[in-house]
Each structure stands twice: as structure tokens, then as C-alpha cells.
Amino acid sequence: MRFALFAGCQVPNFAPQYETSSRLVLKKLGIKLTKVEFNCCGYPLRHQHFNSYLLAAARNLALAEAKGLDILTLCKCCLGSLKRAQSFLAHNPDLMAAVKRELAEEGLAFNGTAQVKHLQTVLHQDVGLERLSDLVVRQMKGLRIATLYGCHALRPSRVTGFDNPYSPHLIDELLEVIGAESVPWAGKLKCCGAPLREKNEVLSLSIINQRFKEVGEAGADVLNVDCSHTLLQIKWAFKMLWPRSVELLKGVVLYPQLLGLAMGIAPEDLDLDENRPRAGFLSNYLAPRTPVSPEENSLVKRLSDHYI
Amino acid sequence: MFFKISLLLALAVCAAGLAHKIWSWLTISIDKDDCQYPPGRRLAATLSELGRAVFSGRLGAMLRALVLEGFLQMRSLGHSRTAWLAHVCIFIGFTGLLLFHALGAQLTATLFSGYYPTLDPWLLLRDLLGVMVLVGVGLIIYRRLTVQGLRRITSTTDRMAIVFITVVLLSGFALQALKITSATSFESMQKEYAGLSAPRELHALRSAWAEDYGVIFAPGQTSRDAEVLALGRKLSEDNCVDCHAPAQHAFASYALAAVMRPLALTLDGLQAPQILYYVHFLSCFIGLALLPFTKFLHMVSGPLLLMTNAAVDRKTMDPAARATLRALEMDACSHCGTCTVHCSVAVTVHRIHNQDILPSEKLSALATMVRGSNGDRNHLAQIREGAYTCTNCYRCTRLCPLGINLNDLWVALKRNLYHEGFGDPYQEVAQRSQKAAEQSRSSDTVHVVSGGFQHGLKLSAQAGTFSGCYSCRQCTNACPLVFMSERPNESLDLLPHQVMYSLGLGLKKEAMGARLVWNCLTCYQCQEACPNLVQVTDILYELRYLAAKAASGLEA
Numbered sequence A: 001m002r003f004a005l006f007a008g009c010q011v012p013n014f015a016p017q018y019e020t021s022s023r024l025v026l027k028k029l030g031i032k033l034t035k036v037e038f039n040c041c042g043y044p045l046r047h048q049h050f051n052s053y054l055l056a057a058a059r060n061l062a063l064a065e066a067k068g069l070d071i072l073t074l075c076k077c078c079l080g081s082l083k084r085a086q087s088f089l090a091h092n093p094d095l096m097a098a099v100k101r102e103l104a105e106e107g108l109a110f111n112g113t114a115q116v117k118h119l120q121t122v123l124h125q126d127v128g129l130e131r132l133s134d135l136v137v138r139q140m141k142g143l144r145i146a147t148l149y150g151c152h153a154l155r156p157s158r159v160t161g162f163d164n165p166y167s168p169h170l171i172d173e174l175l176e177v178i179g180a181e182s183v184p185w186a187g188k189l190k191c192c193g194a195p196l197r198e199k200n201e202v203l204s205l206s207i208i209n210q211r212f213k214e215v216g217e218a219g220a221d222v223l224n225v226d227c228s229h230t231l232l233q234i235k236w237a238f239k240m241l242w243p244r245s246v247e248l249l250k251g252v253v254l255y256p257q258l259l260g261l262a263m264g265i266a267p268e269d270l271d272l273d274e275n276r277p278r279a280g281f282l283s284n285y286l287a288p289r290t291p292v293s294p295e296e297n298s299l300v301k302r303l304s305d306h307y308i
Numbered sequence B: 001m002f003f004k005i006s007l008l009l010a011l012a013v014c015a016a017g018l019a020h021k022i023w024s025w026l027t028i029s030i031d032k033d034d035c036q037y038p039p040g041r042r043l044a045a046t047l048s049e050l051g052r053a054v055f056s057g058r059l060g061a062m063l064r065a066l067v068l069e070g071f072l073q074m075r076s077l078g079h080s081r082t083a084w085l086a087h088v089c090i091f092i093g094f095t096g097l098l099l100f101h102a103l104g105a106q107l108t109a110t111l112f113s114g115y116y117p118t119l120d121p122w123l124l125l126r127d128l129l130g131v132m133v134l135v136g137v138g139l140i141i142y143r144r145l146t147v148q149g150l151r152r153i154t155s156t157t158d159r160m161a162i163v164f165i166t167v168v169l170l171s172g173f174a175l176q177a178l179k180i181t182s183a184t185s186f187e188s189m190q191k192e193y194a195g196l197s198a199p200r201e202l203h204a205l206r207s208a209w210a211e212d213y214g215v216i217f218a219p220g221q222t223s224r225d226a227e228v229l230a231l232g233r234k235l236s237e238d239n240c241v242d243c244h245a246p247a248q249h250a251f252a253s254y255a256l257a258a259v260m261r262p263l264a265l266t267l268d269g270l271q272a273p274q275i276l277y278y279v280h281f282l283s284c285f286i287g288l289a290l291l292p293f294t295k296f297l298h299m300v301s302g303p304l305l306l307m308t309n310a311a312v313d314r315k316t317m318d319p320a321a322r323a324t325l326r327a328l329e330m331d332a333c334s335h336c337g338t339c340t341v342h343c344s345v346a347v348t349v350h351r352i353h354n355q356d357i358l359p360s361e362k363l364s365a366l367a368t369m370v371r372g373s374n375g376d377r378n379h380l381a382q383i384r385e386g387a388y389t390c391t392n393c394y395r396c397t398r399l400c401p402l403g404i405n406l407n408d409l410w411v412a413l414k415r416n417l418y419h420e421g422f423g424d425p426y427q428e429v430a431q432r433s434q435k436a437a438e439q440s441r442s443s444d445t446v447h448v449v450s451g452g453f454q455h456g457l458k459l460s461a462q463a464g465t466f467s468g469c470y471s472c473r474q475c476t477n478a479c480p481l482v483f484m485s486e487r488p489n490e491s492l493d494l495l496p497h498q499v500m501y502s503l504g505l506g507l508k509k510e511a512m513g514a515r516l517v518w519n520c521l522t523c524y525q526c527q528e529a530c531p532n533l534v535q536v537t538d539i540l541y542e543l544r545y546l547a548a549k550a551a552s553g554l555e556a
């Protein structure tokens, strides 16, 4: 399996640990990544200029198409932006024709054949829980994780196709595989406030503050996010809401970091302490993997059969 | 004499220009906050930062940066081998020519005994180095013509720089070629070094040089008789070869000479070598004089910047020294276009048609701004669009071969623009739309605009779906903004279902100016909730585009 990695504008500079941990994990899973110099996914442009948003997104799709690859994104806003553009283009021949024409000037043929998937979709669908489970050598015993699904992955669900928008289970199952507990919490499907960070600071902060509170109320040990904008939003808000934020949120962690730990990758290679708030303490939760009882095993199987 | 005077003049202009530049590095302020440091403070801070770096063992890193990043351009190797090769060719060729040719008599002669520009290896080396520069220039032209984005930004200055270097190089080669064929040169050299006077001997020597080294004499002055040639070669052996390597070793010039053969006599008669000599050295001197005022300055400022970057940490350094560093960056850009080729939002210029989105152009705009010429307000608005289209991806900063921290400058640019009354365009459009809506709300009439508006929202095809709204309020119930607010109708003006319904009534202005539109999180909860598939969030997006378009003067 091979994908074109779409790291986005923010990850390489502000969250390189997201890319390094993803690469390590994917390597262990035998998934190859091709370096393509993509441009902006279009998401930031989307607030003011529809046409340039569409062209930017389409150019990325065309670049992947030229290599005959599907795109694997790390950021959920990139995912949403690219997927939304795909659907706009698919439904509007005029837009499609204009974009094709402009890309052709650059020698890019665009037919919209490249698919876009988030890392977690690849792990869940293309790799599969079973294979993941085979590679897990350690467990995150007793770790209570609150996970944030991410607006632009979940919705509009007809376009993103990430999961059921009201009762998603994909990430919960990914967390189960590594032996952690995905706790129910109020903010799971809600917004982190990132889109308003530079537009209305007060509102943006009060939204993420809500999420912090909800994580605190649920008594989670750590918050799991897999979106670069959410990651940046939390980093910013954690500082802004200091010192109250410390009591509510003990750490933030990316799924590839968790999976990496469980697969036996050295914690120092996963840069858990680069996250803000840091997550280095998670390696304390690592325990040898206990054999799964046949009933449990079949339960997992039954559940995943049901969901898929 | 003329040579000396023009050289001195060029040196003086160059020195004055450099002094002026250095002064500007201490005086111009890129960020408004940098204004508070007087030149003396900036100089002291800069020197002490550098001093501290040197004494804390960073000298090695600085020299490393100078050699690897400055001279050898290792920074560009990663993204373009052609660009790297071009630079290395030009750098080695140019430096070599400067040391062994331009400063041959002053420098090389003192280092190597027996230096003679007409002897190997110098004769051969000069052509070799010249060819390297030409190859480098050729690669640059090739890239400028073929690489997407580079073509777009190539300016008159870039073209003039290329033409200029080519003139220097070609005049050098042509001069050498003419000298090879020139009978006049032969005669004067002969007189000076061999000093033959017997006509038989002169005839023989001429014949040998015509035969072996390509000198062109007037018809009848030479012969190809074997005996004559043998004598000529012997004379040459005795008198010439000690300080004259075969002309063929200047391989490029020799080839050029072969091409010019038919014209050689005429050109020699017209004193062409003399004229070319003037063209060659005068163009070199003009280059020297103009160095501080053109992009050639990057030869000085680039290495300085790269070394400083290796020595200090921008985040923690003395802000007064940082002010100097930023000012230096205004003079470091070689307009190579690397930043623009790789910029994450460069693709948008196809649709926004604003060159100032491209980092190389944005940097020039900033440089003009801080030097005090702002241009008109339209241009400022254009620069602002460039500044705010950037996604802050840091690619430009990471890739700039000169080590310019462009992202640091973009922050300063936004602050400067803000001071000129050009803040975040999003906010400006939002405020403008909100004001218009307020005015409309404060009048007493009932607002209905029948029909008509469906065609306003057409960008995404689905945006017209507002007409399917049956006002069930599912969207509003799902909206976190509504949920968070105690009196949502006061803080948001209109709720999601009300915006949809307003559009159905044709109330574009009112919908566009609702604070809901401008504070929408784009979380898509409303759209997901709508039982009739009204694309609520996408419609809110589209209202922002309409407003932005209206604000930019193009009526939507």
C-alpha cells in the first residue's frame, strides 16, 4: 500500500511530531509514503475566496492523480477541505471545466480519481483492526482517553464519509485496540473553536474552554486529537487559560503516538513531550499485553463486523 | 590612466554605496517596534551578539554556514539540483576570475612565482572559469523560462542582471579571441619579448604563429613552406613559449577566434581589440560600482546573514540586534524565486491575480514600504491581500537559500499594514457588512425582496438550497453558537434558520451582515441536522464570499 502524504501547512513546522510518529507507525505497517510537494489544501482560503480555494484543493488532487496515488491526510481540516472540493467539482461541471483548464496550463491532468483519506481511516479500514491488534505488543493499561472526532472529518458526513456523524465509533475502536479506554464525554463530537482563533479570540477561547472543562469533568487522563488545527488551538488555549487549564487537561496525544507506544516504538522517538500539554507521562501506562480471552476476542470481532 | 581613474571611481562609488547600506541596516525599521532603537544601540547590540557568539564557540558554526550554505549553497541542493549547479558554477567561476584574472597581477602574482596570464594553468583556467559562469547563467535562463512561477516573477532587473553578466563574459571571450587572431597584438608582443628585426626571421615567426596559433596576417605576410615554418617554430621555441602557452589552451576563446576568422583582419584594422578591452573592463567597473544598489549585493549581505543566523537565535536575541538583522534581510534577497516556486498559496494567483501573494514579490513590497515609499492605498490593499493569503507554512523561510526569515518579516508586514489602517480584511468585510445590515434593520419598513436572489448564490451549485428551508429550526438547535449564547438573537443577529429564511425572502444585505455569518465555526452541525438537506454551512460560507466581493468593489 502506498499513499501520497499530505502533511498540510501546519504540521511540518508546528507539530513535526505528528508526521514523525505517523511515519514510524505506517512504516511498521508496511505502508509506503511518497513525498509530493502539495500546496495549501484550500481550507484557510475558503473563508474568503471560493474560487482560489477550489483551485488549490484541485491542484493537490491532480498532483496525487499524476502519481497514481491516493492522499493520506494528517489534518482533519485538510481532509474536509479536499473532500468538500471533490464534491463541489463532482456536482458542478462548470467549476470542473474551469479548474481542469487552469491545471492543464501547468501540464496537470485532472479527472478526480485520487481518493482522500485521513490517517485514522487508513488505519481502521485499509489496515484493519485485526492487523493492528496483531502488531500491538504493549497495552495502555487503565488509560482513560477522551477523544475529539473533529468537525471537518465528521461533517458534512455525506461528503466526508468518515463515520456516523451522531454515533461514531472509528476512533473508539482504534483506542480499544491498544487497550485504552475511550471515555464518554460531552465534547466528543463538538468543535474546538480553531476556525475562529484569528477572527474572534474571545469566542474561540470560550469554546475550547468548554471542551477543557468537559474533559476534566469526564476525568480523562489525556485528550486525543488528530487534527493539526485542533492541536494548535489547544496549545494556544492551554497557555491563554493557564493555570486553570492545567487542572482540566493533563495532556494531549496523537493517535499515531499512542499506537506507536503500543507497537513497541521507543517513547523518545514519538516525541510525546513535544505536545502541549505534554504527554510524556503516557509511557508510564505501558504494560505487557495480556492475552485476550476467547469471549472478549469474539466480542471485538462481533462489534467490528457489525460496524463495518 | 583612464583605466586607473575609472577603477578608482568605481571603487569609491561602491564603497560609498556599501557605507550607505550599512547605515541603512542600522536605521531602517522593518517592524514598528524596531524604531525605538537608535543606530548606536543597534550597532552595539549587534556587535555584542556576534561577539558573544564567537566567544561561546559558535565561530565554527558560522564558518560552516559561510562555506556550506554561502559558498556551496547546500540549502538549495535539496529542492533543485539545477539551481544548485547554476549557483556553484557561477560562484566558483566568478570567484576564480576575480582572484586569478581581475586581481591576477596583485594577488596571484604574489602567491605564485612565475605567474603569467598567458601561461598555463592561468590561460586555461581563465577560459574554464569563464565557461563555468556562462554555463551557470545558461542554467538560470533555462530555469527562468521553464519553471512554473519563476517566469511569472522574472523582472526587468533580473533580465538586466543576466544581460550584464553575459556582456562582461562575452566581451572577455571576444577580446581574447581577437587577440589570438590579431596581427597587431602579435607585432607588439613580438617587439617587446622577441625583438626580432631580420625580415627573414620575422616572416618565419609570423608564418609559424599563423599556422600553429591562428594569428591572421595580411595576405602575403606568411608562408606555409616547411622550411620557413621550421625556422619560425624554432624562433618561437627560443623567444615565446617560455611565457606563452599555446593559444589553443584558451579553448573557448580559440573556438570563438576560429569563428571570427573571416572578419579578423577587418576587426583588427578597426581596433576592435582596443574597443572590446574598454567594453570589458568598463562593464566590470560599472558592475563594481552598482553592486551595493542592485541584487548583486546579495554576494555581501547573503553570507553575512547566513553567518549571523548560525550564530544567534532570533527568538532570544537582543531586539535591537534583531532590528539590524531584519534590515539586513531587506538587502539579502537575490530574487531567485525559490520561495515563490514552493509557496503553499502561489497557486491562488491564477484566480486572485495579485502578484503580492508571492513571497518574493511580497518581500519587495515590504522593502519598498520600509524605505518610506508606500505607494497609493490601492497598492497597500493589494499587499494586504498578499499578507493575509499566506498560511504561515514556513516553506519560504525553510527554503530561502539566503537564509531570510520571511515568516518573521510577514509578521512585521502585517503590523506595518495595520498601522497604515489596513488590518485583517476578514474583519473589515465583516464590519462593513454588519453596518449595512444594521442600517437596514433600523428602518421601519418590512423587508421582502421577492424572487431574484436565488441567482446570487451560485458558486457551489448547492448554495441555492436555502429555498428548500421549511423553517423547522433543527439547524438552529444544533448550532453551538446559539447554544452558548444567553440571548442568541442579540449576539448573532440572525439564527441559522433565520438566515436561510431571509435568503428565501431575498434579504441579502441582512443575511450577509448577520454576526452569525462572521462568527460561524464552520462546524457543519447545522447542515448535518437539516432534514431537507439545506447546505446551511456552505451557504454561510458563500455569504462571506459575496461580502468580500462586494467590499472589493466588484458588485456580487
Ligand code: SF4
Binding pocket: B332, B333, B334, B335, B336, B337, B338, B339, B340, B359, B360, B363, B399, B400, B401, B402, B403, B404, B406
Ligand atoms: S526571499 Fe530568498 S528564496 Fe525568495 S527570492 Fe529572495 S532570496 Fe530567493
Ligand code: SF4
Binding pocket: B339, B342, B343, B344, B345, B346, B358, B359, B389, B390, B391, B392, B393, B394, B395, B396, B397, B406, B407
Ligand atoms: S509562509 Fe506564506 S508566503 Fe511563505 S510559503 Fe507559506 S504561504 Fe507562502
Ligand code: SF4
Binding pocket: B468, B469, B470, B471, B472, B473, B474, B475, B476, B496, B497, B500, B529, B530, B531, B532, B533, B534, B536
Ligand atoms: S434545519 Fe434545514 S429546513 Fe430546518 S430550519 Fe434549518 S435550514 Fe431550514
Ligand code: SF4
Binding pocket: B475, B478, B479, B480, B481, B482, B496, B519, B520, B521, B522, B523, B524, B525, B526, B527, B536, B537, B540
Ligand atoms: S456551522 Fe456555523 S451556523 Fe452551523 S452550527 Fe456550526 S457554528 Fe452554527
